[in-house]
Amino acid sequence: MATIAYPQSYYAASANPVPQRPALQEEVQTDVCVIGAGYTGLSSALFLLENGFSVTVLEAAKVGFGASGRNGGQIVNSYSRDIDVIERTVGPRQAQLLGQMAFEGGRIIRERVAKYNIQCDLKDGGVFAALTSKQMGHLESQKRLWERFGHTQLELMDQKRIREVVACDNYVGGMLDMSGGHIHPLNLALGEAAAVESLGGKIYEQSPAVRIERGANPVVHTPNGRVRAKFIIVAGNAYLGGLVPELAAKSMPCGTQVITTEPLSDELARTLLPQDYCVEDCNYLLDYYRLTSDKRLIFGGGVVYGARDPANIEAIIRPKMLKAFPQLKDVKIDFAWTGNFLLTLSRLPQVGRIGDNIYYSQGCSGHGVTYTHLAGKVLAEALRGQAERFDAFAELPHYPFPGGQMFRVPFSAIGAWYYSLRDRLGV
Structure with a gap:
């Protein structure tokens, strides 16, 4: 399998030194298998490790390869649709919970940077x-x-x-x-990965999840290995591909x-x-x-x-x-x-569980630096049996894009053109 390198970005060119991480070549057993070593996956892994779980992280390329290592590096509070939109959609009780969490992601980033001495130009x-x-x-x-x-x-x-x-x-x-x-986003991800490993977590790079064997004891297969786990967290976001068909339909x-x-x-x-x-x-x-x-x-x-x-x-x-x-x-x-x-069509993140043991968070809709760090904490809480905050996200309604898989791109582009025109006209 060909090695996937970082894109030629400023972040990759100025990244802190990192160790070579191996590809998975065997069968391993763990409490939680995390698919994706971006912010959602790394945040989940850190919170779980801090609470006594064993964690194995599978990354198809390199830590922070996707949006976590390529974004604008801005710490922006709330969600891609703000709390008032959520309140009109789901009512005051659920909105109150989500509103209380809307400013937590930035605090988590600063706590991680301080606790693990992450050099990311904060x-x-x-x-x-x-x-x-x-x-x-x-x-x-x-x-x-x-x-x-x-x-x-x-x-x-x-x-x-x-x-x-x-x-x-x-x-x-x-x-x-x-x-x-603002931060150097790739260096934040690399620092969080080092923190994961300092707590005993395992990270395998160049190890894409190619199949999930579902059931009471799920197994995640890679090209040359597999991970047996009690729980799986799917954190691939825009780079997940078709691994979990249910997650591709509404994003x-x-x-x-x-x-x-x-x-x-x-x-x-x-x-x-x-x-x-x-x-x-x-x-x-x-x-x-x-x-x-x-x-x-x-x-x-x-x-x-x-x-x-x-x-x-x-x-x-x-x-x-x-x-x-x-x-x-x-x-x-x-x-x-x-x-x-x-x-996502609603511009709100999609959070949920498939069966009893596959958890996921995805669809930050361009607002992910802070949300993903919150998501890791919320997912970890759910695995520990504290599901109130997880449920507040999981109960948000989500819909397929108009036109389905074939026409979602042109329909979305037309909508964006309409709103951009409104911006230019000031209406």
Whole structure:
């Protein structure tokens, strides 16, 4: 089997040193077999190990190969659909539980970084930037909503104030969340993997799960080995493929694109983002950006429905960057890559159990850095018999995409075009 390497991203080029991890070549026995060594899988493994379970993690490529090691690196609270949408969908009791959890993922990340001394360039502060008065009104409502659930580290910014934190003339205002922030996402995953191994967990790379033998004592098969377990956690998200058909029916892989500039001068970097906050705008198909520890600008945006790799990523994203920062017109792009996330029709994560012993979480819908860390804790609680928070997610309604497998991509693209047009028209 061919070895799968990391994509040629800035993150892979600047990753911390890691040990070579073997492929599974035998039969092993464990309490929990976790499929996928991204944030969901690693977070689950850590919480389970801390609670006395034995854990084996299977990774088809390398730790953090998928969205966990390719994303924009932003710590953003709540879910891809906010708590008010959840409340209208499922009612106040369930929404109260989900609302209480909406800000927990960021705290878990910071706890992990501190407890296991993970070197991932953690910085505090995230900005939501409004391009229209309508978007500013939404941020005002969002602040009231989040404060209702106890989240108070928020500041509304007028046009003058936002210019103090980001050198872009396009914004009419924004909201600063000091519990948001940014990290080197691949180094966070690598640090969490090292923490898993420090507690006795086993991680096998280049070991894709090719078949799950279901039953009272499930077995996960890889090309050259197998894992017998009491429980399985499926954490493959957009990179799961057809391993579990039930999970593919109500989700769709989507691609997003990221570029990274050459290192900027200290003066230019300080001018762009003086407080070193990360930024995302409020459009339906949003742009997001931040500085790296070596003063590069990482800029991402756009969605490719169906997760096709564009032929020229720089041609798609560089114009977006220059619209925000025309002063970067002569700056060279050193890295450009794409990565996949898993979209659900509701934009809310799908959490559940298949039979008595196969658990899963997927479908972060582009909002996964914080949610996946919460998901690991919630899944671990469920395996320990504490299912209230797990059930709050599992009871969320989910639906197949219009048009089924064949037409879900064009239908979703048409919907995205409609909402993008509304953003451009300010309606």
